[in-house]
Amino acid sequence: xxxxxxxxxxxxxxxxxxxxxxxxxxxxIEKHSYSRSAWYEGVSDRMSQGPVDFLFIGTSRTAVGLDxxxxxxxWRKQTGQDVVCVNLxxxxxxxxxxxxxxxxxxxxxxxxxxxxTVSIEMSTGLLPFHDTWKDDWYFPGNAxxxxxYMRWDDLVRFLGVEGAFDAQAGIVARYLxxxxxxxxxxRTVQQTIEWRGxxxxxxxxxxxxxxxxxxxxxxxxxxxxxxxxxxxxxLQRDLIVDNTSAEALAAQTPRPPCDEQxxxxxxxxxxxxxxxxAFHEVLVPSYVWRVNDTEVRRNDRxxxxxxxxxxxxxxxxxxxxxNDDDFPDLSHLRRERVGEYSRSLAxxxxxxxxxASERKP
Amino acid sequence: xxxxxxTFLAFAVVVFGLYYVLPFRWQNRMLLVASYVFYGAWDWRxxxxxxxxxxxxxxxxxxxxQEADAGRRRQWLVLSCVTNLGLLxxxxxxxxxxxxxxxxxxxxxxxxxxxxxxxxxxxxxSFYTFQTMSYTIDVYRRKLEPVESFQDFALxxxxxxxxxxxxxxxxxxxLPQLMQPRRIRRDQFFEGSWLIAWGxxxxxxxxxxxxxxxxxxxxxxxDWATGGACLVAIYGFAIQIYCDFSGYSDVARGLGKLxxxxxxxxxxxPYIATNPSEFWRRWHISxxxxxxxxxxxxxxxxxxSKLQTYRNLLVTMILxxxxxxxxxTFVLWGVYQGVLxxxxxxxxxxxxxxxxxxxxxxSMIERFSSWFLMxxxxxxxxxxxxxxxxxxxxxxxxxxxxxxxxDLDEVHILWPVLFFGGIxxxxxxxxxxxxxxxxxxxxxxxxxxxxxxxxxxxLVFWPPHIQQFIYFQF
Numbered sequence: 001x002x003x004x005x006x007x008x009x010x011x012x013x014x015x016x017x018x019x020x021x022x023x024x025x026x027x028x029i030e031k032h033s034y035s036r037s038a039w040y041e042g043v044s045d046r047m048s049q050g051p052v053d054f055l056f057i058g059t060s061r062t063a064v065g066l067d068x069x070x071x072x073x074x075w076r077k078q079t080g081q082d083v084v085c086v087n088l089x090x091x092x093x094x095x096x097x098x099x100x101x102x103x104x105x106x107x108x109x110x111x112x113x114x115x116x117t118v119s120i121e122m123s124t125g126l127l128p129f130h131d132t133w134k135d136d137w138y139f140p141g142n143a144x145x146x147x148x149y150m151r152w153d154d155l156v157r158f159l160g161v162e163g164a165f166d167a168q169a170g171i172v173a174r175y176l177x178x179x180x181x182x183x184x185x186x187r188t189v190q191q192t193i194e195w196r197g198x199x200x201x202x203x204x205x206x207x208x209x210x211x212x213x214x215x216x217x218x219x220x221x222x223x224x225x226x227x228x229x230x231x232x233x234x235l236q237r238d239l240i241v242d243n244t245s246a247e248a249l250a251a252q253t254p255r256p257p258c259d260e261q262x263x264x265x266x267x268x269x270x271x272x273x274x275x276x277x278a279f280h281e282v283l284v285p286s287y288v289w290r291v292n293d294t295e296v297r298r299n300d301r302x303x304x305x306x307x308x309x310x311x312x313x314x315x316x317x318x319x320x321x322x323n324d325d326d327f328p329d330l331s332h333l334r335r336e337r338v339g340e341y342s343r344s345l346a347x348x349x350x351x352x353x354x355x356a357s358e359r360k361p
Numbered sequence: 362x363x364x365x366x367x368t369f370l371a372f373a374v375v376v377f378g379l380y381y382v383l384p385f386r387w388q389n390r391m392l393l394v395a396s397y398v399f400y401g402a403w404d405w406r407x408x409x410x411x412x413x414x415x416x417x418x419x420x421x422x423x424x425x426x427q428e429a430d431a432g433r434r435r436q437w438l439v440l441s442c443v444t445n446l447g448l449l450x451x452x453x454x455x456x457x458x459x460x461x462x463x464x465x466x467x468x469x470x471x472x473x474x475x476x477x478x479x480x481x482x483x484x485x486x487s488f489y490t491f492q493t494m495s496y497t498i499d500v501y502r503r504k505l506e507p508v509e510s511f512q513d514f515a516l517x518x519x520x521x522x523x524x525x526x527x528x529x530x531x532x533x534x535x536l537p538q539l540m541q542p543r544r545i546r547r548d549q550f551f552e553g554s555w556l557i558a559w560g561x562x563x564x565x566x567x568x569x570x571x572x573x574x575x576x577x578x579x580x581x582x583x584d585w586a587t588g589g590a591c592l593v594a595i596y597g598f599a600i601q602i603y604c605d606f607s608g609y610s611d612v613a614r615g616l617g618k619l620x621x622x623x624x625x626x627x628x629x630x631p632y633i634a635t636n637p638s639e640f641w642r643r644w645h646i647s648x649x650x651x652x653x654x655x656x657x658x659x660x661x662x663x664x665x666s667k668l669q670t671y672r673n674l675l676v677t678m679i680l681x682x683x684x685x686x687x688x689x690t691f692v693l694w695g696v697y698q699g700v701l702x703x704x705x706x707x708x709x710x711x712x713x714x715x716x717x718x719x720x721x722x723x724s725m726i727e728r729f730s731s732w733f734l735m736x737x738x739x740x741x742x743x744x745x746x747x748x749x750x751x752x753x754x755x756x757x758x759x760x761x762x763x764x765x766x767x768d769l770d771e772v773h774i775l776w777p778v779l780f781f782g783g784i785x786x787x788x789x790x791x792x793x794x795x796x797x798x799x800x801x802x803x804x805x806x807x808x809x810x811x812x813x814x815x816x817x818x819x820l821v822f823w824p825p826h827i828q829q830f831i832y833f834q835f
């Protein structure tokens with residue numbers, strides 16, 4: 001074999017081996033990661049093994065604010081029934097990601113989904129995501145969530161949306177390469193490397209005497225990638241406070257009609273499969289109330305209530321008093337009060353006649 | 362249209378596709394149209410500015426070529442300078458000077474009210490203005506023959522790879538390449554591809570992953586960051602700005618090479634410099650040489666007394682600082698760089714009481730301590746450059762001195778700086794900024810591994826949000 005051929009072989013063989021090795025490693029990491037196991041794929045696995053009674057979907061407020069163990073425990077106390085519930089709340093997930101995930105669950109487990117109550121997050125009487133199919137319906141940082149269960153016709157619909165070429169090209173590329181863990185699992189691998197790297201760094205620094213300063217933010221729930229450090233908390237607080245500025249409030253525009261909102265369509269899809277649907281209120285500080293106490297938002301609230309009433313969908317409010325100190329970053333409930341909220345929610349759900357009729361076999 | 366977007370990829374596919382099939386004269390026509398499309402993608406209205414500037418300098422160049430009378434020639438040169446600097450002044454500095462005047466008046470109890478001029482800064486105006494001015498000045502100095510073809514000259518001004526963030530090309534270097542048919546050699550093709558890949562990696566993977574953590578520390582009103590976090594953020598910004606800017610330059614040079622065009626090198630491992638003078642020979646080379654040739658030397662350079670030389674250095678660097686942006690922090694940064702250069706010149710050349718024999722090379726310890734000191738002086742400069750206000754500079758320095766500790770809650774700031782900084786260091790230490798990495802020892806054996814690792818890292822750490830290049834704002 002000539003030198004040239006050897007060189008060519010080296011340049012093809014080594015990269016191929018490395019890429020194949022990474023593909024395998026990425027698959028292993030993804031399989032054991034939070035992203036996969038705690039998202040729709042994980043629910044699907046659980047449904048293959050047995051029934052799931054409650055699915056809670058929403059944002060990071062649901063993700064960190066609802067303790068499923070406390071909920072199940074309280075439900076058992078109130079009704080004597082053992083239930084299994086899964087928290088699918090996730091920050092920056094978006095309506096379409098949940099829609100596609102639910103649609104996939106119905107496809108794979110239609111019977112299980114008929115007996116599973118899906119509760120969709122609400123705050124201040126409004127849905128957390130109000131995207132329609134005419135919008136750019138994904139968060140750039142979490143595009144893979146949308147692509148995971150996307151179908152060809154979804155992609156065609158997305159390309160029809162008037163949006164940036166870059167976003168569309170990115171989604172198409174992800175869609176076409178989604179069977180490769182190198183592409184589909186890259187965010188998971190990135191987060192795993194960052195998380196493990198930071199943990200190792202913390203251990204090294206702790207050994208040389210560095211300490212964490214004691215602050216109120218450590219009372220935020222530690223799970224699900226919520227930032228607890230002072231800088232992250234400040235960013236989150238600034239974001240909320242900025243939204244309460246007079247200019248921001250004046251710039252509010254009405255939300256699209258409920259029929260057009262993806263999450264509302266998701267509830268109709270679940271209903272169509274014969275499954276019960278509810279909306280659970282998460283607790284929020286006064287800042288969030290201030291943002292949603294404008295005339296525009298009051299109208300949106302009225303419209304949503306009328307829509308859910310017309311379909312008989314229950315809205316579960318939680319009678320629990322909170323103040324702004326319960327939200328260290330002005331967004332997420334303090335760790336100490338999560339259990340109390342989860343139990344209150346369980347009691348409120350048990351007490352809801354409308355939910356009871358929804359859950360009727 | 363940013364280099365690190367799908368839009369640019371589509372644009373490049375079309376442009377290069379056409380470039381490789383068209384004959385020479387049509388290549389230039391197509392490149393000119395493509396360059397205007399590229400620039401117009403930001404704001405098509407600013408195309409009129411670049412066209413106006415091009416037209417004025419082309420005509421002035423022609424007149425300078427025809428005119429023999431020294432006085433008339435000087436008038437034509439002044440016309441070009443006034444036009445170019447006037448545009449720059451209005452679009453970049455008018456708001457700043459108006460506000461500064463209002464602030465000054467307020468100090469004297471003269472209330473002129475807040476000055477708000479909503480002038481949008483055209484992308485890359487500082488770059489193409491300096492580029493086109495260099496042409497007129499060189500023609501005036503009879504170092505260059507005026508160009509005959511308006512199309513070639515317009516392409517020289519608007520050539521898209523380096524239009525919005527440099528390198529600031531010299532007419533004597535770029536124009537002849539644009540005016541002649543080009544052949545792309547195989548090694549040029551390899552070098553171009555490598556430069557594009559490496560440049561994009563530096564920008565998108567290293568700079569853009571570090572940037573959000575640095576931005577947090579530099580948020581106005583930040584009262585939580587410890588001195589340790591502030592110091593890490595300054596080191597982080599040193600890495601970010603280098604990768605951001607040199608990444609752009611590398612992509613620009615790579616694109617040029619794929620067309621058979623050589624664009625000047627803008628960076629030469631700047632952070633290994635051991636003194637300020639060496640740093641400016643390695644950092645933003647196209648600007649520092651421009652300032653030297655068209656400002657420092659005409660001011661008198663080092664031909665006068667020591668004091669005159671110091672003055673020339675200071676004026677050059679202050680204007681260099683102001684070139685970067687219309688803010689007092691940039692002026693301060695210019696003063697700081699000027700003082701460093703003066704201090705270095707005084708220490709090395711002008712001291713009588715202690716002078717190191719020139720024949721004796723620096724020892725290892727001397728070299729290391731010079732490098733260490735210089736790197737930290739550069740970093741202090743970056744603090745001035747990055748800060749939002751003079752007050753913030755003081756605030757951060759105070760925290761580094763009085764509250765220096767490592768907080769475990771701030772590991773998320775330290776981690777990306779160490780991780781991405783480490784990757785950069787490993788590659789840079791090996792490849793030494795070579796255009797052709799095949800010339801580096803061990804490439805034959807390790808090349809495929811290095812390239813694949815780079816590709817995998819890019820795949821994993823390519824950020825979801827596209828960030829503008831820092832130097833676009835200048």
